[in-house]
Amino acid sequence: MRRIGHWDSESPSPEALRSEQPFAVDALEFYQWLQFIFIPRLRFLLEGKHALPDRCGITPMAEEYYRAKQLPVSGLLSALSEIDRLLNGPA
Incomplete structure (x- = not known):
């Protein structure tokens, strides 16, 4: 995320972090x-x-979010896919 400029040095507001909406x-x-x-x-x-x-199904959301962003996200998507795989267990 740092490599593609998607890493913030400051945390969002406490209110934003309390959001109850998905993602x-x-x-x-x-x-x-x-x-x-x-x-x-x-x-x-x-x-x-x-x-x-x-x-866990984080990868589809990431794919959707990054689809039009024109950023090199294959490594990020691969890592998120691995998290999904590990948490979901055997199919």
Whole structure:
């Protein structure tokens, strides 16, 4: 995300981070949701040895968000796809 300029040095407002909409679409850009909500939440769960979600479908949202952006996102999409695969388990 840093390589494509989608990494913010400052956190969004507390109000934006409290959004209850899927992917916080009403308050954040998708990359901000990844950076400030999704990644920290996964880190919290992993470090605390908490149960991980048993379903994840982040890649389609990322593909949709980045479709028209003309950015080199194949590495990011690959990483998100791997997260989906790991959390969803065997098909």
